[in-house]
Amino acid sequence: MNTLKVALLGCGNVGSQVARILLDDAESLARRAGARLELTGIAVRNVDAPRDVELPRALFTDDAETLVKDADIVIELMGGIEPARSLILRAIEHGASVVSGNKALLAADGPGLYEKAAAANVELYYEAAVAGAIPILRPIQESLAGDRITRVLGIVNGTTNYILDQMDTTGADFADALKAAQALGYAEADPTADVEGLDAAAKGTLLASLAFHTVFPLEAVKCQGITGITAGDIEAARDTGFVIKLLAIAEKQTAKDGTEGVSVRVHPTMLPRTHPLAAVHGAFNAVFVEAENAGELMFYGQGAGGRPTASAVLGDAVTAARRIVSGGRGRTETTGEPLAVLGEDSILTSYYIGIDAADQPGVLAQIAHVFADHGVSIEVMRQTMHTEDPLSLADGSATAELRIVTHRGTELRSPRQWRRSRTWMS
Amino acid sequence: MNTLKVALLGCGNVGSQVARILLDDAESLARRAGARLELTGIAVRNVDAPRDVELPRALFTDDAETLVKDADIVIELMGGIEPARSLILRAIEHGASVVSGNKALLAADGPGLYEKAAAANVELYYEAAVAGAIPILRPIQESLAGDRITRVLGIVNGTTNYILDQMDTTGADFADALKAAQALGYAEADPTADVEGLDAAAKGTLLASLAFHTVFPLEAVKCQGITGITAGDIEAARDTGFVIKLLAIAEKQTAKDGTEGVSVRVHPTMLPRTHPLAAVHGAFNAVFVEAENAGELMFYGQGAGGRPTASAVLGDAVTAARRIVSGGRGRTETTGEPLAVLGEDSILTSYYIGIDAADQPGVLAQIAHVFADHGVSIEVMRQTMHTEDPLSLADGSATAELRIVTHRGTELRSPRQWRRSRTWMS
Numbered sequence: 001m002n003t004l005k006v007a008l009l010g011c012g013n014v015g016s017q018v019a020r021i022l023l024d025d026a027e028s029l030a031r032r033a034g035a036r037l038e039l040t041g042i043a044v045r046n047v048d049a050p051r052d053v054e055l056p057r058a059l060f061t062d063d064a065e066t067l068v069k070d071a072d073i074v075i076e077l078m079g080g081i082e083p084a085r086s087l088i089l090r091a092i093e094h095g096a097s098v099v100s101g102n103k104a105l106l107a108a109d110g111p112g113l114y115e116k117a118a119a120a121n122v123e124l125y126y127e128a129a130v131a132g133a134i135p136i137l138r139p140i141q142e143s144l145a146g147d148r149i150t151r152v153l154g155i156v157n158g159t160t161n162y163i164l165d166q167m168d169t170t171g172a173d174f175a176d177a178l179k180a181a182q183a184l185g186y187a188e189a190d191p192t193a194d195v196e197g198l199d200a201a202a203k204g205t206l207l208a209s210l211a212f213h214t215v216f217p218l219e220a221v222k223c224q225g226i227t228g229i230t231a232g233d234i235e236a237a238r239d240t241g242f243v244i245k246l247l248a249i250a251e252k253q254t255a256k257d258g259t260e261g262v263s264v265r266v267h268p269t270m271l272p273r274t275h276p277l278a279a280v281h282g283a284f285n286a287v288f289v290e291a292e293n294a295g296e297l298m299f300y301g302q303g304a305g306g307r308p309t310a311s312a313v314l315g316d317a318v319t320a321a322r323r324i325v326s327g328g329r330g331r332t333e334t335t336g337e338p339l340a341v342l343g344e345d346s347i348l349t350s351y352y353i354g355i356d357a358a359d360q361p362g363v364l365a366q367i368a369h370v371f372a373d374h375g376v377s378i379e380v381m382r383q384t385m386h387t388e389d390p391l392s393l394a395d396g397s398a399t400a401e402l403r404i405v406t407h408r409g410t411e412l413r414s415p416r417q418w419r420r421s422r423t424w425m426s
Numbered sequence: 427m428n429t430l431k432v433a434l435l436g437c438g439n440v441g442s443q444v445a446r447i448l449l450d451d452a453e454s455l456a457r458r459a460g461a462r463l464e465l466t467g468i469a470v471r472n473v474d475a476p477r478d479v480e481l482p483r484a485l486f487t488d489d490a491e492t493l494v495k496d497a498d499i500v501i502e503l504m505g506g507i508e509p510a511r512s513l514i515l516r517a518i519e520h521g522a523s524v525v526s527g528n529k530a531l532l533a534a535d536g537p538g539l540y541e542k543a544a545a546a547n548v549e550l551y552y553e554a555a556v557a558g559a560i561p562i563l564r565p566i567q568e569s570l571a572g573d574r575i576t577r578v579l580g581i582v583n584g585t586t587n588y589i590l591d592q593m594d595t596t597g598a599d600f601a602d603a604l605k606a607a608q609a610l611g612y613a614e615a616d617p618t619a620d621v622e623g624l625d626a627a628a629k630g631t632l633l634a635s636l637a638f639h640t641v642f643p644l645e646a647v648k649c650q651g652i653t654g655i656t657a658g659d660i661e662a663a664r665d666t667g668f669v670i671k672l673l674a675i676a677e678k679q680t681a682k683d684g685t686e687g688v689s690v691r692v693h694p695t696m697l698p699r700t701h702p703l704a705a706v707h708g709a710f711n712a713v714f715v716e717a718e719n720a721g722e723l724m725f726y727g728q729g730a731g732g733r734p735t736a737s738a739v740l741g742d743a744v745t746a747a748r749r750i751v752s753g754g755r756g757r758t759e760t761t762g763e764p765l766a767v768l769g770e771d772s773i774l775t776s777y778y779i780g781i782d783a784a785d786q787p788g789v790l791a792q793i794a795h796v797f798a799d800h801g802v803s804i805e806v807m808r809q810t811m812h813t814e815d816p817l818s819l820a821d822g823s824a825t826a827e828l829r830i831v832t833h834r835g836t837e838l839r840s841p842r843q844w845r846r847s848r849t850w851m852s
Contacts, residue, residue, distance in 0.1 A: 021572065021719065032571050032639060127569055133720035135561075135569030143553055143561030145458050145748075146447065146740020213458060233780055236808070236829050261766030270778055276726060279705050293447065294559035294727060294737035300702060301723035311720035314572020322571075340687030352696055354659055382662070403662050 002035040004321050007071035007096075008042045009064055009087060010078035014101060014128070015042070016053040017310035018075060023055070029314070033321035041067045052306065069094050073320050075313060076100040077128075081108060088113060092120050097320040099313055101128030107202035111215045123323055125316035130203045131156050131285040133308030134301040135315070140210045140289070147291040149211040152250040156203040158283035158303040159187045159194035160226050160246040164234070164268075165281050168243060173231045186283050196225035197246060197266040204248030204264045207287070212252055212262045224267040242270040243278045350379065351406045359400040367402065380405040428461040430747050433497035433522075434468045435490055435513055436504035440527060440554070441468070442479040443736035444501060449481070455740070459747035467493045478732065495520055499746050501739060502526040503554075507534060514539060518546050523746040525739055527554030533628035533644045536635065549749055551742035556629045557582050557711040559734030560727040561741070566636045566715070573717040575637040578676040582629040584709035584729040585613045585620035586652050586672040590660070590694075591707050594669055599657040612709050622651035623672060623692040630674030630690045633713070638678055638688045650693040668696040669704045776805065777832045785826040793828065806831040 008019055022029070022039045030036045042055070043064035061067055064087055068074055074091035076098060078084045084105050091098050098117065100106065106113070106129050117124035127137050131154065140149070155161050159181055166177040178195065181187035193199045201221040208216040226246050237244050247269040252262055271278045276298050280286040285303025290296055302308035357363045364383075371378055382403045434445055448455070448465045456462045468481070469490035487493055490513055494500055500517035502524060504510045510531050517524050524543065526532065532539070532555050543550035553563050557580065566575070581587050585607055592603040604621065607613035619625045627647040634642040652672050663670050673695045680686055697704045702724045706712040711729025716722055728734035783789045790809075797804055808829045 017719070025574070028574070029572060133717075134723060135565035138569050139561035139565055142745045143564050143738065143741040145744035146455060146742075147737040148451070148454070230780070232827060233778075233829075236780075255766065259766045276705065279702065291559075291737060293443070293733040293740075295731075295734050297560060297725075297727035299723075299725055302721045305721075307719040308721050311573040311717060312569065314719075315569040316572075318571035319568045340681065340685045352659075354656070354662075401658060403659075 001030060002325060003038050004033070004035045004072040004324060005040045005070060006037050006073045006075060006317065007040055007067045007091075009068070009074065009076045009084070011042050011044045011051060011055070011060070012077065012079075013052065013306040014309040014313065015075075015077040016051050016055065017306040018077065018313050019055050019059070020053045021310055021314055029318060033318045034325040035321050037073070037317065037321060040071060043067050065090065068096070071096045072324060073317055074098050075317060076102055077313070078102070079104065081105050085109065085113075088124075089116065092116050092122055092124075095120065095122060097123040097324060098125070099128075099316040099320060100124070100126045101309060101313055102126070103129040103199070103202045103206065107205040107218045110206060110209065123320045125320060126206075127316050128309050128312035130154075130206050131287055131299070132158075132301070132303040132305065133311045134285060134287065134299050134303065135312070136287045136299045137206070137210060139299065140207070144211075144289070144291060144294065147293045148252075149289060149291045150252050151290040152207050152211050152248075152287060153277060153290075154200070154203065154207060154248045154250075154287040155245055155277055155280050155285050156207075156248050156287065156303065157194055157197075157200045157246060158285055159191065160197075160200070161280065161285070162186045162283040163195070164226060164229070164244055164246060167229070167231060167234045168238065171231060171235070174227060174229055195227050197223045198225075200246060200248045200266045201264070204250055204266055207248065208250035208262055208264045211250060211289070214262060216250070216262055216264055220264065222263075222265040222267070226268050229268055237270055241273050243273050244268050245271050245277060245280075247271075247277075350408050351376075353402075353404045353406070355402040355404070356399050357402055363400070364402075371404075371406075376409060377407040378404055379407050427456060428751060429464050430459070430461045430498040430750060431466045431496060432463050432499045432501060432743065433466055433493045433517075435494070435500065435502045435510070437468050437470045437477060437481070437486070438503065438505075439478065439732040440735040440739065441501075441503040442477050442481065443732040444503065444739050445481050445485070446479045447736055447740055455744060459744045460751040461747050463499070463743065463747060466497060469493050491516065494522070497522045498750060499743055500524050501743060502528055503739070504528070505530065507531055511535065511539075514550075515542065518542050518548055518550075521546065521548060523549035523750060524551070525554075525742040525746060526550070526552045527735060527739055528552070529555040529625070529628045529632065533631040536632060537641045549746045551746060552632075553742050554735050554738035556580075556632050557713055557725070558584075558727070558729040558731065559737045560711055560713065560725050560729065561738070562713045562725050563632070563636055565725065566633070570637075570715070570717055570720065573719045574678075575715060575717045576678050577716040578633050578637050578674075579703060579714040579716075580626070580629065580633060580674045580676075581671055581703055581706050581710075581712050582633075582674050582729060583620055583623075583626045583672060584711055585617065586623075586626070587706065587711070588612045588709040589621070590652060590655070590670055590672065593655070593657060593660045594664065597657060597661070600653065600655055621653050623649045624651075626672060626674045626692045627690070630676055630692055633674065634676035634688055634690045637676060637715070640688055642676070642688055642690055646690065648689075648691040648693070652694050655694055663696055667699050669699050670694050671697050671703060671706070673697075673703070776834050779828075779830045779832070781828040781830070782825050783828055789826075790828075797830075797832075802835060803833040804830055805833050 008015055019042055022037055041061050042059045043061055047060040047062055068087055068091045074096045076084055076088055079102055084102050088098050106126050114124050130136055162181050163177040166172050166180055201223045204221055205216050205218045234244055248266045250264045254260055277286055277288050286298055286300040288298045383400050434441055445468055448463055467487050468485045469487055473486040473488055494513055494517045500522045502510055502514055505528055510528050514524050532552050540550050556562055588607050589603040592598050592606055627649045630647055631642050631644045660670055674692045676690045678688055703712055703714050712724055712726040714724045809826050
């Protein structure tokens with residue numbers, strides 16, 4: 001099996017998780033990628049700075065230039081425009097594929113970088129730049145490549161979604177909800193980029209460019225943040241069946257003069273509470289896509305955080321590695337995991353059982369007895385009478401419907417009379 | 427620009443939409459694929475049968491063998507095991523890439539076919555085989571390739587979700603809800619494959635194999651359908667905060683003897699109403715993925731229907747074409763669409779405006795006047811008093827909060843005093 005050299009630029013919240021997974025999951029990643037992914041170094045400004053994750057000291061270097069020159073895959077998680085941009089260009093020149101999570105750089109210069117990567121026949125992936133762990137760029141680029149997307153609505157900033165959700169659920173005003181978000185680490189000490197919608201605008205630009213196969217400049221995004229939203233606005237929205245969400249909206253439309261074009265805007269939006277995006281709570285993200293043939297699609301998940309974002313970065317890295325290994329068409333299916341096929345004996349779950357029983361003395365005890373005999377422990381038992389005539393109780397013609405929920409266990413070794421078992425709990 | 431020959435096998439509900447889009451959207455598809463996708467023929471059993479969509483008579487043939495031999499991309503939408511399997515193998519032998527939506531065949535023999543395609547260095551894609559329009563296979567195969575998926579929960583059968591949703595919302599019993607589904611075309615005259623969970627089992631098998639990088643045999647799926655669910659079960663679930671959904675559950679777990687393995691089961695499941703899958707209504711599908719680093723993800727959309735499924739088929743076809751064109755690393759970003767960048771003048775939406783106004787005679791009229799002067803039409807206006815002291819009304823110190831929703835229009839050409847405009851409606 002080949003070995004591919006992986007250079008990591010940056011070791012913050014996400015970078016340190018990427019390094020950890022590359023080291024801890026090396027074997028499994030190698031099986032999937034078709035090559036060993038060897039972490040050759042981590043470029044940081046200060047090699048002695050404390051890290052979230054314990055990593056071998058020898059991996060750290062402050063010489064990013066040298067590290068990049070010798071890599072097959074460069075993972076750029078430094079953020080900011082420079083030196084990230086120069087290092088990515090250097091990587092491409094040296095024939096390395098690049099994985100980046102740098103939304104600021106990609107929103108500013110994505111198509112330019114992509115052209116250079118395509119010309120050099122290397123990959124440039126950046127799934128982590130929009131909506132963290134949620135696979136959204138690749139589905140838009142590939143799965144929806146045969147459709148015409150008409151609109152993309154995204155909750156792509158977890159900080160503002162957390163703040164608005166807090167205001168909606170607790171009645172808090174903006175300042176208090178922001179403080180709560182800061183206390184939990186969801187908002188920065190200087191929250192401007194989030195609460196003014198600038199972060200969402202960069203992501204909206206990336207989504208628009210990919211969804212509409214065009215180049216949308218960041219400067220053309222119309223952007224309004226959430227700092228002006230009052231508790232009264234939230235309440236008024238709720239009273240009328242709406243919820244306020246900060247959305248990035250990229251839309252294909254026809255201008256007054258008949259020109260077909262694309263607009264991108266970020267602003268607080270009144271969404272009907274029945275809309276799937278209205279159910280996106282806390283710091284979660286979601287992207288809602290409308291396409292001519294596919295109709296409505298939604299992609300939901302964690303939009304930030306070290307581990308979720310690292311998941312997206314590594315998905316890109318494995319995909320890039322597969323392409324390098326195959327020298328072309330990337331193998332996307334691998335079946336080499338050493339996993340057994342487990343049958344029902346191994347399925348551990350709670351069971352829900354409905355029984356229609358004669359409502360006679362002793363029936364309940366009899367049923368409870370059968371459960372006990374089979375070692376099945378009951379968590380909840382409810383009984384409903386099937387009669388409107390109290391007299392029928394006496395003559396034994398009434399039936400009782402028993403609803404039983406068991407504790408978690410494997411499939412009941414059930415005699416035939418228990419086949420009415422109806423639904424499980426997950 | 428090159429031309430790639432596309433052969434279509436089958437022309438039912440999905441196939442006819444695929445043919446229509448290939449013909450109608452030829453230019454746009456060519457820009458995205460980097461090659462013209464020329465539909466060279468449609469193989470059907472009866473060339474004279476009536477079709478959902480009007481298509482050129484000359485395209486139809488009953489000689490699938492000959493059609494396949496000359497194609498660059500073969501799209502198989504015949505369903506069933508044979509002759510679909512033989513034709514796919516023939517296509518691979520001739521060096522064509524294959525796109526299929528045939529879940530029965532892929533659940534039975536997917537890894538075998540995939541091996542043959544990989545050996546021949548051609549693509550085999552089948553996004554349409556699971557959850558219709560929802561991009562789920564590619565995200566699992568590529569975006570999550572660097573993570574460890576621990577569980578997949580899928581509402582992957584629209585028929586049963588519609589039936590259960592009807593039972594939940596209307597109190598109908600199973601038989602009546604099934605009749606309603608049949609009347610709407612959501613259920614077949616013989617609904618066995620859907621209501622007994624067999625269709626979901628095939629999809630669960632495909633999801634398990636891809637999610638866990640292993641081969642999971644269809645026969646090992648533990649499967650229970652929804653025919654035994656009563657209106658009472660649904661009611662009892664609702665009373666306790668649950669909803670009953672038919673889920674395909676693929677799970678990585680450790681068996682009693684310590685073996686690591688995978689189980690797949692399909693059965694009615696009690697889901698807490700707060701779970702994101704609980705909000706999947708009607709015939710919609712959704713797949714919920716739990717991964718070690720990414721956490722919880724959900725993919726939501728239309729799981730069936732001609733146009734949505736055709737969207738998934740064409741996404742695969744364009745992706746396959748890109749790989750053929752590039753002879754390797756597929757270009758996934760294209761920016762050639764003739765679309766303008768539209769600014770705020772073109773954004774047509776309703777506006778929500780909050781104004782704190784002095785509660786004095788004439789103020790409301792004055793405000794209404796300004797709206798009228800600017801040609802902005804008001805849809806809703808609400809006023810809330812900001813005082814608890816009725817006397818303050820007289821001295822003019824009370825303020826009234828006005829909440830105005832405009833009709834759809836472009837951005838207000840607003841003088842400075844209107845900058846308190848706060849939220850929009852989408």
